[in-house]
Amino acid sequence: MAKIIFIEHSGTTHEVEAKTGLSVMEAAVKNNVPGIDADCGGACACATCHVYVDPAWLDKTGKPTAMEESMLDFAENVESNSRLSCQIKVSDALDGLTVRLPESQH
């Protein structure tokens, strides 16, 4: 298990306990964290689970794949720390991971 902290665009914070092996997107959806739509359920097909990874965690979350990068290229309000949360796997090393959510996924 790892604790993942989601901060909504409004500032509202959600702390959830996520099972190792789930994606960060699944951790959000299964805990009804608003602001992650995840239309495709994790197939890296829609870019509606966009998050900003807290800079302190960027090393641990790793780099996006080429597929993810090209999806992110066309998402709204992309920053250098943007990721698709369906492509980040929860592990013990990510205990305490903090991500911020964009204003909208569409």
Add this chain to the structure above:
Amino acid sequence: MTGDPEAVSAQTPDLTGRVVIVGAGHAGGTAAALLRQYGWTGRITLIGEEPLPPYQRPPLSKAWLKGEADGDSLALRPTSFYAEQSITLRLSTGVAGVNVAAKMITLDSGEAVAWDHLILAVGAAARKLTAPGAELDGVLELRTAADAEQLKQALGPGKRLAVIGGGYVGLEAAASARALGAEAVVIEREPRVLARVACPELSGFFQAYHAARGVRFEVNAQVLGFSGEHGRVTGVELGDGRTLPCDAALVGIGALPHESLARLAGCACNHGIVVDEAARTSVADIYAIGDCTQRPLPLYGLSGRLESVPNALEQAKQAAAHLCGRPAPAPETPWFWSDQYDLKLQIAGLPFHAVRRIIRGDPAAAKFAVFHLDAEDRVQAVEAVNAPPEFMAGRQLVGNRKPVAPEKLRDTSVSMKEVAA
């Protein structure tokens, strides 16, 4: 009440009524969760015929069938979620009737459940093949997790699967069957697979890709019936007199919306339950969402039935927003996806008004997109194979209706960012 959504949001919404959602699929489950996210405090009852809490159907023909996803990962939310959110989940429960005047539904058990707002998220049923032998064991369909379990049991090294219908479900199942070491033959009535849902270039590409991986095809083929022994299917009988031997036959020939409850309620139906842009039916306080609806397609000035997860989510959002007095969500561009082998197919838009097609990229390299343009060179739809930038940019272009330069679109040395700029 049929006021426009803005007029509704100007009032203080009453969030205390009893919402009953019939159908605990992707649409129904999402509507229940969104109502709580949006602040609904009244009772929410989510009623499903299946024994499982809401789960994702798309993996049933893909990752799940291949054994790459378990039941837990299919579930939309953990079971504990519903109790935590004060959502009453009633599973394995059928709904027999509805009384609009009394605002009650009747369960199969005879029990009555009262509602102030009713959301029909009843989905669609697999279209049945009416042919001799269709009742044999091993003649399968694929809508539910239970269907998928039966199909999985029938697959494995050396097993032979006959797929009737070369649509997405059939092709995905054929690809999964091959991954599990089974033989697969796809039987299609039309001259090409995906005939009703994709352009000829895409059909040709997918058929060749499957054939290269050992799937056999019978196109222009008529299914007369099934042969069997001891009550179990052993073959598919074709119009040309041949019988194709099989251990299981999957019938994937489309779906029919469940309209019976809506008709009992007096809701207008026309190839689906007719709804407006806020997912309202023609009867006050009754909404319908997901596969069962005939919905407006504002981008095209038409209405249609969309069988897709994005559609289920969009309409769940529309209904929940309307109930909670929130502004209507912006209309979305319809989109779809399919995974077969190492192919990621992403489709945005619908080619209703398209007059020509532009191919970008190389089908031989399994990385290309087909753009459907209208007479003013506006993108109506894009079908992208292993081409996310084309899909993402295409989806934007479908939504913003900006004309594109066809010669740039065709030229892969011009980035999609530039094409869409």
